[in-house]
Amino acid sequence: MGAGLASLGPNVKNLLAVLERRGGLPTAQALAKMGRETRAKAIQDALNQARRNPESAKILDQTLKDALSSKTVRRVAKNAVIAARNATVVSDVIADETARRLSRAIIDVISAVDSPIAAACLPTGWEVRAVR
Numbered sequence: 001m002g003a004g005l006a007s008l009g010p011n012v013k014n015l016l017a018v019l020e021r022r023g024g025l026p027t028a029q030a031l032a033k034m035g036r037e038t039r040a041k042a043i044q045d046a047l048n049q050a051r052r053n054p055e056s057a058k059i060l061d062q063t064l065k066d067a068l069s070s071k072t073v074r075r076v077a078k079n080a081v082i083a084a085r086n087a088t089v090v091s092d093v094i095a096d097e098t099a100r101r102l103s104r105a106i107i108d109v110i111s112a113v114d115s116p117i118a119a120a121c122l123p124t125g126w127e128v129r130a131v132r
Contacts, residue, residue: 015064047060
């Protein structure tokens, strides 16, 4: 996280500065040392704290609007959506392929056993054949 701060646009850096001053957000170095859940909670707490005062809420809303309109944030958000979509597709493909392989392995094991018990366990229409 720390290395990524240098590449942030001025609008995002301004948002972080507002959250530090008005919401009590820990410094970037402290955030970088936190785990994901702890960091998310710290940011949420800072947002809630900054919104308590109407003047701070107005400043926060404007800096959020500016930060979210930046090209960098839009690109990151777009890439995150694409990555999530790709991860879902890959997960589905892996699940389908695993099911196919498991099914083939079970059929191979059952078909290798040439016995009436194996034949009785197979669905109707399937036949047991010895594999040599």
